[in-house]
Amino acid sequence: MNALTRRNLLSGGAVAAASLATPALAQGKTEWRMVTSWPKNLPGPGMTAERLAQRIGAMSGGRLTVRLYAAGEIVSGLEVLDAVRGGAADAGHTASFYWQGKHPATVFFTTFPFGLTPTEHMAWIEHGGGQALWDELYARFEVKPFMAGNPGFNMGGWFVRPIRSLDDIRGLRLRVAGTGGEIYRRLGATPLTTPVSEILPALQSGMIDGAEFLGPQSDLASGFYKVARYYHHPGFNKPNGTGELIVSAKAWNALPDDLKAVVENAARAENAYSLAEAELMNARALAALKEKDIELVRFPADVVRAAQGAAAAILDEIAATDAIAGRIVASYRAARATLAPWSEVSVRSFLEARDPD
Structure with a gap:
């Protein structure tokens, strides 16, 4: 596979390819080890992680x-934060909601049910105070976080049997x-x-009756339709899918300011690029x-x-956890209250006008 050019990376025209990283030998060069929560080459977040690695290398001039390192090569996909915090890796590409067991407010930096859409989420992080709160929360984990990829709206998941009423969930x-x-x-x-790589085997064995992961692009590649043919929507559980780049505080603080800017802008470029890619893919x-004999099923009103x-x-329960959780929830709620009326008269009303049937 051809290496990406510096011009393509800087313009956002990157295409997936293998990592360019090689051991740093010359003085003044730094090499990071980055672990991920994704199987190698997984469409969506797996390819985002690869492009991000390449962007950093190209934008820094090497x-x-x-x-x-894909999930399982050094640590499992659910151990990325611990690996970065503990020094087994310098950086990680993952999703914040995997760390809700460490602090429940981490979920807001990926998504929250019935919460912000992908562009609303970006507005909150970039312009509504979200990044400062994210930095403050993650300081306790000794890592610096960035938005770094987004597969867009998620689907509601795959079920072996269709959900026609609330009773079918029980x-x-x-x-x-x-x-x-x-x-x-x-x-x-x-x-x-369940780690991503184990979802399909769990469906095949009957260990689970259904699974949600991301949107059609990643779900198709993962093969869930082979076992569970009922594909549900809307994805109220995950209306957004922001992935995160986390960098250990030690590795981050060791960088000069220009390389910090490279990392920050490489993450920002990949975040925008991947969201645009996700819409098409x-x-x-x-x-x-739809050609594979699946059935699209809308969740019934009583379930929603x-x-x-x-x-x-x-x-409300997360907000009551501690002071920072309360401030994160308040900020998230304020962003949703501010952004929702505009989304109603812009996106919703336009789609209803464009596609009235």
Whole structure:
């Protein structure tokens, strides 16, 4: 596969390729080890991690290179934060909601049920005070976070049997990430946190009855349709999918200011590039899935209402955790209250006018 040119990386025209990182031998050059939560070459976040590594190398003129390790090569996908914090890696590409067991407010920096859309989330982080709160929260983990990739809107997940009413949720064993797991628990299901590489085998073995992951692009590549043919929407559990680059405080503080700017802007470029890519690739993948004898199923109204009630209660509970959680929830709520009316009269009303049927 051809290496990416510096011009392509700087312009956002990067295409997926293998990592350019090589051991740093010359004085003044630095090499990072970056672990990820994704299988190698996974469409969506896996390819985002590869492009991000290349962007950093190209934009720094080779002064900072990144050697990439997929989930399982050094640590599992759910151990990325500990690996970066503990020094096994300098950086990681992952998603913040995997760390809700360490602090429940981490979920807001990926997504929250019935929360911000992808562009609304970017507005909150970049311009609404979200980044400062994220930095403050992650300081306790000794890492510096950045938005660094987004697969866009997520689907509601794959189910072996269709969900036609709230009663159909009860008793199910579901792979679900983020706060959605607690929502499903309150609706009567048993949520499980399963690494991405183990979702399909768990469906095949009958260990789980359903699973949500991302959107059509990544879901198609993961092969879930081979076992569970009922594909549900809307993705109320994960209306956004921001991935994060986390850099150890030690590695970050060792960089000169110009290389810090390289890392920050490489992450920002990949975040925008991947979101644009996701819109097209998810559309193509959904069309491909429709040809594979799947059934698109809209969650029934009683499931959505029950999930909304559970989400509101969980939001209050997280806010009461500690002072920083309270400030994060307040900021997130304020962003949603500010942005929602504009989304209503811009996006929703336009789509209704464009596609009235």
